[in-house]
Amino acid sequence: MQGTKNRLLSMLFIVLALIIATSVSAQDELSGELTVSFWGNVDEYEAGLSDNRPWEATYNLIKEWDELHPNATVTFISQPTDGIYDRVRTQLISGTLPDVVAIYPNDTFLEGNIDLVYDLTPHLSEKNPYGEFDTWGEEFWYDLTLGLRSGAIPNGQVYFVGNALPSNIGQLVIYYNKTAFEEAGITEIPDTYAELMSACDSLKAAGWTPLFADAAAGPTLGWYSGWIGEQLLAPDVTRIFDAWGRPEAGNYIDEQMMMWAIDKGVVTGDNPYVLETARLMNEMQDRCWNEDWQASEGTVEYFLTKRVAMTHNGFWGLPQYIEDPTRDFEFGSFVFPLITKESSDLATLEVLRRYGGLEGGEIGNSFMIPTTTVDNGKLPLALDLLQFLTARSGNDQWCETQFPPCIPKDQAVEEVITDPIVQDQVYGFYNPPMSPETSVRGIGNSDWTPDGSFIRLLGLYMNDDITLEDFGAQLQTEYQRLAEKAIIDHPDWDTAAWPEP
Amino acid sequence: MKNSRIFNWFSYTTLTIIVALMLVQVAMLFIMSGKDSSQMATNPLLPTFPFNWENYVTAWNLGIRDYLGNSIILSFAIVIGNTILAVVTAYVFARYNFPGKILIFSLILALMMIPGILTLVPRYLLVRDLKLLNNLWGVILPSVLGANAFQIIIMRTFFESLPEELFEAARIDGGGHWTLLARVTLPLSLPIISSMAILQFNGAWNDLIWPLLVLNRDELRPISVGLVLLSTQQGAPTIGVQMAGSVIASIPMIIIFLVGMRAFIDGLSTGAIKL
Amino acid sequence: MSAKIQPLTQRSSKNSFRHLLSQIWKNRTLYLLLAPTVIGMVLFQYYPALMAFWGSFHSWDGRRASYIGLYNYEYFLQDTRLIQSWINIVQFLIFNLLSLAVPLFVAYLIYRLPSARHRYIYRVLVVLPLIAPGFVFIVLWRWLFSLNGGINIILRAVGLESITRVWLGDTGSALYALMFMGFPWVDAFTMLIFLAGFLSISTEMLDAAAVDGATTLRRFWSIELPSIRGQIKVLVILTFIGTVQDFGRSLFMTNGGPGWSTMVPGLRMYLAFTQDADYGYASAIGVILFVIIFALTLINQRYIQGSEG
Structure with missing residues (x-):
């Protein structure tokens, strides 16, 4: 008797559970089509052909969410990475963006149009339905308001959320071929710019092309000149912060500060630090770069085919190098080294500065929601997707596939990665570590000129078409034109109240 | 008038070279489409074997499939739409008199003076605002x-040259605008229309910037756009x-040429005289 | 105009106005047939053209516009890169006009072939490369010009190692590389137009010349070339308009670089539009190019009328 009763009870319980379950899923009002503008070519992620591990993981997470909600369908829209910021800006202004947009937030491309992006700040203090903490904000491994800061975003507001590595790694490192270094008799990775140059000389003598650069495709020249410029222009940065105050997020220069600096003559095209940046670039070109740096073949992977001994790439390039079946050499990585007095009389820094945010996260995969999504009634769907992606569980799942791996902020890399070969491969990302003093982004940005003039002038100078003096004089003309135009375009800047240097 | 033997010899040699x-450039597209990276590194210019047809599969799956479909839709829509409008417009101007004819035609003629580069930015914003x-x-x-404008002007000139008696006869038989257009004008001007259409197709297929x-x-x-990017x-x-992608991109043009080469060359030559 | 006549003209204008209305009503089908063309023309051509003029006086990012008078034009005139891009476009122009001689020459040779069948075959052969669309050659020539590309391979093979270079990466060679791209510069359309011109020359004129015992060269200069003057003039205008506007090659092959060595005004406009989101400045460059094209076409037109009248 007791058994039958139990059985009946348990059956009743199952029926009840089923009823509750169906009624709950009926209450799930997440239905409709959600369009997602995605970073790069979705076909490649789908086919597993992409070498971009972070976005592929995010892509798979979104598909998981899609399956979780049978009434909601996600439609992906590929956004080719060439010119993606310009394109997203125009589409934002014209209101033609998809419901959710995948994009790295560290850019001033939203300047003046941030009001067209949905402000996520209020939601961050509410509970994330997929989360394990009291508020959504706590789900993240990092502080959003610091990590996602850019010139266009007001302090404390959050417009982007996404998956990110919790550790502080810089955006770009130099990868080097260990066989090449051995052949050239280089036993230690370069700690200073001078050591990098002598490494190039030894590599060249051993028959290698030392370092890859490509002016025609991609922002290569901008990266190299940025690395050098951020270091050499440190005294100018100090002068700007003396007038404007240093932002809490680190050594960030926004557009208004930069235009002020040009207008007041703090930064000039022909000031010694800028000229020295160009001179060092030229030295590096002369001693390190591949012969066809002005127009190299885009189809050739110079590093893996062993045409060069060193190349630059971000953390997204790492899995590609590790897993390449044709690779028959070991490699390591290091950060672009410190410029010391040995290389330049104008060097002032004692500690290396590296690109990237103060907190982890800014190198992660982020999303924003345009305000048009709210008008289209898709906000609940869009929010739910982002909450799913960025709950602690979602981020952990994302982290599992990443390389370099997700490492909590205060933990040493060596404790997590014990294989010495792998330690060398990721070395450049964690050494030296990021701190408020060492993180920079701003003054070395080559976009501070119209029509890419800075890069074009640099190319001319390094091609021996113009002298260093001409370079400075012409750059100064471009700077002044830019500042004059920017001030006209920005009636919102109170130039009368600008501080004096 | 006969040519000297030396002149003939010179003509044939020069033309052949x-x-x-x-043609060697076109052939190179095909030759190189069969090379893998190692063949490319050792012997990039001459034919190599085995011919790697996998390149075509790879290109096809890298998006060429979609690009090709889009190009076909775009080009056909543009050619058909444009031809219909141009024929109707040219026909009305060629065969009828009505108030405002000169004014409207001048406006069309003046289009020749508006370069695409002037209207590029506002046209983009217009298309943006039209969602x-x-x-x-x-x-x-x-x-x-x-x-x-070019198409309309060429067709108008051609339609005007058609003998009025044909139209008279059709009108006496009670034919309206449509009969005159479909039964009299179109059959007579098929060569010029098709050559204009091929010209249009070529333009639409090659369009990059817009x-x-x-x-x-x-x-x-x-x-x-897809291939260049x-x-x-x-x-x-x-x-x-x-x-391999380039060769695939050439296929529709090859078909059109096989079908319409004669019409194209003859039509363009007649059109050229009208210039 | 005297007061007496005024009522008369008024009445007659009233009459003719009514007459006009009835004419318009009678032809309503025709207007209906023209409507799509006229509406489309106004919407997609005249309206954008007017907007370009309007925009050139504004600081304009596509969302907000504020009037800044002639600033965009002043900015344009102060552009230090201006001279370089004009020198480039003038070089392109001279080259493109001179290279019209190649299709002219080819057309002439085909026209003088002794057999009609051979004429047809060569005509087909010249048109045949059109099967490969133009953009495909961007892909091909980018490789041909690269460090280990076709041109350098050939140069090394014939012992000219010393002049090999990264053709698109050298300020001294990039512009000429872009010009060389169309080699051997026989545009099929141009050739067909010239050929049609030659073929329409009346045989009587040539027979008369033959009786006079004119040499081939003499016959070419005094009869055949003047006969296709119309075609030449049209193609000169078309080449001119096309070249001033064209920036596709500079954009896709070199992005105007290295430096500004392949920069042309059209590309500067395109970059101001797409890269700097400076629609006002882009419009101003568009207006300036329009004025240049307009002025030179007018001069050309007048010259044609003058020489023919």
């Missing part, structure tokens, strides 16, 4: 409705794959 120089960005209509509509601006979604891109991006596919 020039034609060979042109046609990332929409094939954003390419089709401006091209079809933007009035192709689709590049309007169509940002990769799956909407025509093959012109594929080859210029960082980490581009191998030259062999790029060339």
Whole structure:
């Protein structure tokens, strides 16, 4: 008797559970089509052909969410990475963006149009339905308001959320071929710019092309000149912060500060630090770069085919190098080294500065929601997707596939990665570590000129078409034109109240 | 009048060399489309074996499939729409008198003086405001409705040259506008219309800048934009794959040439005299 | 105009106005047939053209516009890169006009072939390369010009190692590389137009010349070339308009670089539009190019009328 009763009870319980379950899923009002503008070519992620591990993981997470909600369908829209910021800006202004947009937030491309992006700040203090903490904000491994800061975003507001590595790694490192270094008799990775140059000389003598650069495709020249410029222009940065105050997020220069600096003559095209940046670039070109740096073949992977001994790439390039079946050499990585007095009389820094945010996260995969999504009634769907992606569980799942791996902020890399070969491969990302003093982004940005003039002038100078003096004089003309135009375009800047240097 | 033997010899030699120089570039596309990276590195210019047909599969799966479909849709829509509008417009101007004829035709003629570069930016913003960005209509509509003055003028001249008696006869039989157009004008002017259409198709198929601006979604891109972006991006596919894509991009033109070569050459030659 | 006549003209204008209305009503089908063309033309051509003029006086990012008078034009005139891009476009122009001689020459040779069948075959052969669309050659020539590309391979093979270079990466060679791209510069359309011109020359004129015992060269200069003057003039205008506007090659092959060595005004406009989101400045460059095209076409037109009248 007791058994039958139990059985009946348990059956009743199952029926009840089923009823509750169906009624709950009926209450799930997440239905409709959600369009997602995605970073790069979705076909490649789908086919597993992409070498971009972070976005592929995010892509798979979104598909998981899609399956979780049978009434909601996600439609992906590929956004080719060439010119993606310009394109997203125009589409934002014209209101033609998809419901959710995948994009790295560290850019001033939203300047003046941030009001067209949905402000996520209020939601961050509410509970994330997929989360394990009291508020959504706590789900993240990092502080959003610091990590996602850019010139266009007001302090404390959050417009982007996404998956990110919790550790502080810089955006770009130099990868080097260990066989090449051995052949050239280089036993230690370069700690200073001078050591990098002598490494190039030894590599060249051993028959290698030392370092890859490509002016025609991609922002290569901008990266190299940025690395050098951020270091050499440190005294100018100090002068700007003396007038404007240093932002809490680190050594960030926004557009208004930069235009002020040009207008007041703090930064000039022909000031010694800028000229020295160009001179060092030229030295590096002369001693390190591949012969066809002005127009190299885009189809050739110079590093893996062993045409060069060193190349630059971000953390997204790492899995590609590790897993390449044709690779028959070991490699390591290091950060672009410190410029010391040995290389330049104008060097002032004692500690290396590296690109990237103060907190982890800014190198992660982020999303924003345009305000048009709210008008289209898709906000609940869009929010739910982002909450799913960025709950602690979602981020952990994302982290599992990443390389370099997700490492909590205060933990040493060596404790997590014990294989010495792998330690060398990721070395450049964690050494030296990021701190408020060492993180920079701003003054070395080559976009501070119209029509890419800075890069074009640099190319001319390094091609021996113009002298260093001409370079400075012409750059100064471009700077002044830019500042004059920017001030006209920005009636919102109170130039009368600008501080004096 | 007879040519001297030396002149003939000179003509044939020179023409053959020039034609060979042109055709060798087309042949290279095909030769290189069968090379893998190692064949490319050792012998890039001459044919190598085995011929790697995999390059075609790779190119096809890298998006060429979608690009080709988009290009076909765009080109046909533009050619059909444009031809219908141009024929109707040219016909009305050629065979009828009505108030405002000169004014309207002058406006069409004056279009020849408006260069595309002047209207590029506002036209983009117009298409944006019509919510046609990332929409094939954003390419089709401006091209079809933007009035192709050259086509209209050539066709008008041709329609005017048709003998009036034919139209008289049709009118006596009680034919209206449509009969006159469909039964009399069209059959007589098929060669010029088809050659204009091929010219249009060639233009639409080759168009790069406008689709590049309007169509940002990769799956909407025509093959012109798709292929060029594929080859210029960082980490581009191998030259062999790029060339395989190029050969695929040529297929529709090859078909059109096989079918309509004669009409095209003859039509263009007649059109040229009218210039 | 005297007061007496005024009522008369008024009445007659009233009459003719009514007459006009009835004419318009009678032809309503025709207007209906023209409507799509006229509406489309106004919407997609005249309206954008007017907007370009309007925009050139504004600081304009596509969302907000504020009037800044002639600033965009002043900015344009102060552009230090201006001279370089004009020198480039003038070089392109001279080259493109001179290279019209190649299709002219080819057309002439085909026209003088002794057999009609051979004429047809060569005509087909010249048109045949059109099967490969133009953009495909961007892909091909980018490789041909690269460090280990076709041109350098050939140069090394014939012992000219010393002049090999990264053709698109050298300020001294990039512009000429872009010009060389169309080699051997026989545009099929142009050739067909010239050929049609030659073929329409009346045989009587040539027979008369033959009786006079004119040499081939003499016959070419005094009869055949003047006969296709019309075609030449049209193609000169078309080449001119096309070249001033064209920036596709500079954009896709070199992005105007290295430096500004392949920069042309059209590309500067395109970059101001797409890269700097400076629609006002882009419009101003568009207006300036329009004025240049307009002025030179007018001069050309007048010259044609003058020489023919």
